[in-house]
Amino acid sequence: MTLYHIAVALAALGAGLGIGFVGSKAAEATGRNPGAATPILVASIIFAALIEGVFLITVFVVSR
Numbered sequence: 124m125t126l127y128h129i130a131v132a133l134a135a136l137g138a139g140l141g142i143g144f145v146g147s148k149a150a151e152a153t154g155r156n157p158g159a160a161t162p163i164l165v166a167s168i169i170f171a172a173l174i175e176g177v178f179l180i181t182v183f184v185v186s187r
Contacts, residue, residue, distance in 0.1 A: 127185045138178035145170045 149167035153160045 130185050131182055134178050134181035138174050141174040142171050145174070 145167050149163050152163050156163075
């Protein structure tokens with residue numbers, strides 16, 4: 124296994140953990156304030172997309 128494989132694996136692990144934390148905290152926030160479900164959903168989708176974008180950038184940079 125090369126250093127590139129380790130970098131992609133760590134980026135995938137970080138992205139998975141990050142999206143998991145975003146989903147967990149979004150569910151917790153919705154449970155605390157159900158009236159704010161729509162803004163919480165929008166923010167969590169944006170944050171999940173940004174996290175996944177960082178992972179994809181890492182994959183493209185490493186594959187070069």
